[in-house]
Amino acid sequence: MKLAFFALVFPLFGLAQWDGNKTPTYPELINIYKKLDAEHREIELYEMGESDTEFPIYLVILNGAGDSLPTFHKAKSGTTVLINNAIHAGEPDGVNACLLWIEEWIRKGKKTKDLPVIAIIPAYNVGGMMNRSSSGRANQDGPEEYGFRGNAQNLDLNRDFIKMDSKNMFTFVKIYQALDPDVFVDTHVSNGADYQYTLTLIHSMKERMAPGIQTVFNQKYIPSLTETLKKKWWDWSPYVETKGETPESGIEAFNDLPRYAQGYGTLFHALSITVETHMLKPFPKRVQATKDYLDFLFHWSHDAASEIEAAREEARLKSPQRISHYFPFNYELTGQKDSILFKGYDFGYKPSGVSGKDRLFYDRSKPFTKYIPYYQTYRAKDSVMVPRGYFVSKEAVEIIERLKANGVEFEATDSSLLKKVTTIRILDFESGSKPYEGHYLHRKVKSMEQEEEVRIPVGSIWVPCNQPKINFIVSVLEPRCEDSYFAWNMMDSYIQEKEYFSAYVFEDEAAQILKENPSLREQLEKKKSNDPEFAKSAEAQLFFVYQNSQRFEKKTFNRLPIYKVY
Numbered sequence: 001m002k003l004a005f006f007a008l009v010f011p012l013f014g015l016a017q018w019d020g021n022k023t024p025t026y027p028e029l030i031n032i033y034k035k036l037d038a039e040h041r042e043i044e045l046y047e048m049g050e051s052d053t054e055f056p057i058y059l060v061i062l063n064g065a066g067d068s069l070p071t072f073h074k075a076k077s078g079t080t081v082l083i084n085n086a087i088h089a090g091e092p093d094g095v096n097a098c099l100l101w102i103e104e105w106i107r108k109g110k111k112t113k114d115l116p117v118i119a120i121i122p123a124y125n126v127g128g129m130m131n132r133s134s135s136g137r138a139n140q141d142g143p144e145e146y147g148f149r150g151n152a153q154n155l156d157l158n159r160d161f162i163k164m165d166s167k168n169m170f171t172f173v174k175i176y177q178a179l180d181p182d183v184f185v186d187t188h189v190s191n192g193a194d195y196q197y198t199l200t201l202i203h204s205m206k207e208r209m210a211p212g213i214q215t216v217f218n219q220k221y222i223p224s225l226t227e228t229l230k231k232k233w234w235d236w237s238p239y240v241e242t243k244g245e246t247p248e249s250g251i252e253a254f255n256d257l258p259r260y261a262q263g264y265g266t267l268f269h270a271l272s273i274t275v276e277t278h279m280l281k282p283f284p285k286r287v288q289a290t291k292d293y294l295d296f297l298f299h300w301s302h303d304a305a306s307e308i309e310a311a312r313e314e315a316r317l318k319s320p321q322r323i324s325h326y327f328p329f330n331y332e333l334t335g336q337k338d339s340i341l342f343k344g345y346d347f348g349y350k351p352s353g354v355s356g357k358d359r360l361f362y363d364r365s366k367p368f369t370k371y372i373p374y375y376q377t378y379r380a381k382d383s384v385m386v387p388r389g390y391f392v393s394k395e396a397v398e399i400i401e402r403l404k405a406n407g408v409e410f411e412a413t414d415s416s417l418l419k420k421v422t423t424i425r426i427l428d429f430e431s432g433s434k435p436y437e438g439h440y441l442h443r444k445v446k447s448m449e450q451e452e453e454v455r456i457p458v459g460s461i462w463v464p465c466n467q468p469k470i471n472f473i474v475s476v477l478e479p480r481c482e483d484s485y486f487a488w489n490m491m492d493s494y495i496q497e498k499e500y501f502s503a504y505v506f507e508d509e510a511a512q513i514l515k516e517n518p519s520l521r522e523q524l525e526k527k528k529s530n531d532p533e534f535a536k537s538a539e540a541q542l543f544f545v546y547q548n549s550q551r552f553e554k555k556t557f558n559r560l561p562i563y564k565v566y
Helices: 015-019 026-039 066-078 093-107 126-130 167-179 211-231 262-266 283-303 304-323 396-404 470-477 503-516 520-528 532-536 539-545
Strands: 043-049 055-063 080-084 117-121 183-189 199-203 236-238 271-277 326-333 338-351 358-375 378-385 389-390 417-431 442-456 461-464 559-565
Touching: 015 080, 015 093, 015 283, 026 043, 026 055, 026 126, 043 167, 055 093, 055 167, 066 093, 066 117, 066 167, 066 520, 080 093, 080 167, 080 211, 080 283, 093 183, 093 271, 117 167, 126 338, 167 396, 183 262, 183 283, 199 283, 211 236, 211 271, 211 304, 262 271, 262 461, 262 470, 271 283, 283 304, 304 470, 326 470, 389 396, 389 470, 396 461, 396 470, 442 559, 503 520, 503 539, 520 532, 532 539
Parallel strands: 080 117, 080 183, 183 271, 199 236
Antiparallel strands: 043 055, 055 117, 199 271, 326 378, 338 358, 389 461, 389 559, 417 442, 417 559
16 A cells, blocks of 8 residues: 655655755655655555665655556556666765656646656665765765765675675565566766766666667667757766776776676666766756656657567567577676767876875866777676576575575475586685675686586475576576676685594505505696695695595585586
């Protein structure tokens, strides 16, 4: 049911006041939406779940069906745009833009005929919204006061979409999977270079888009975007991630890994976009640019609904065909250079007032419009064959919990199985020397696969790959993928040796093992001759014999609780 409107603890504010240099607090924001919910049947407000604070996360829906079940059914079966605001609470442009868009929509008569279902998360990072200041964003022009980038756990929620360390993320996937949005937008404010644009946009890497979605993007979305924004006096640019120090060195397309909001949406074949307004432009101007972009997107999504839906359906139907084909990952930017007409400023260097050394500056009195290099082509360094499915062993509770939350289809085993499968063992990896978002992220992972018979306990799950969420499944279960559950430390206990030996006891047995196994003696001598450090270490040589003896825990060593069936 819709939330009933109740007496407000905080004063109400009119929507129109949010076109200035202020942004609402979280309690103010939710009270505004509660009032809208109570006064307009076309606006629905739902409390969706926990955040990292005592305050819940809400979802606003426009053009729904008046009640939760029919509204979410309409969203999932029709064309839906989902807006996620304030994932970085110090970047509140989307918060104000949505309020102003709704105010204008009400004033114009609340017409829904030319709109998709519009779903808005008013502010996602609730903990960050509660941690307000006026000084935390050193390079940002307004508003007067704003929230903080980190949540209450000091996590960057825009790195949490796979590992799901926050309560926020479990609520988000509940929202996302219930809506299955066709278009997903995450609103931000940029850092970096200076240039003339107020509005920059990150779009999904073309290499990660399904072919039909890429066609809609290139032939429908981009031409309409440019034409519509020009009528509203906005130019836009791809997000300005510079190759060198300044834009003139070239800009690079963003690698939208699954850990990011946008990359998460791409896994599920949404047209996924990040709005990045420019930090050095005044807050009201940034808000207006965000509002005008959203207005374009809402109407374009309605007009292109049949093409969007058809492209997504094609991608879903082709998912089973990827079994026994290769899934690419570990993308790197190539040197292929395109060009883009760019509106920037001349730059120069002058002595720093702090260090006395040369420092960069941009000269706004010298704007330019010229072509600069644009690097937008990626190449996958690695790939893995997609199996028929995966068994995930019962004890991998964190993994099963996350697969379930993301709506992955699976069957739980109702009896213990002894089954021949392909196991995955970790051979090598590197980890960061400092924690990154609460983890020591693994990278450069090397693994091996081998057929063996394993016991699969009752309560394990079978995850078939002939389902629409195959991109998500492979991305999280294959350990060499950049944002796999292994990379995020969810299987670290499986790569730690548990049994060992006392050297003075094992020495005699090791000598006997070598005596009875000439080929092992030969391997030992060869390694000594090829590896001087190994040859100097009695401990390393003894461990080599131990590892190659029946004493070693070969059955489970470095074996992950994920088993593949080809």
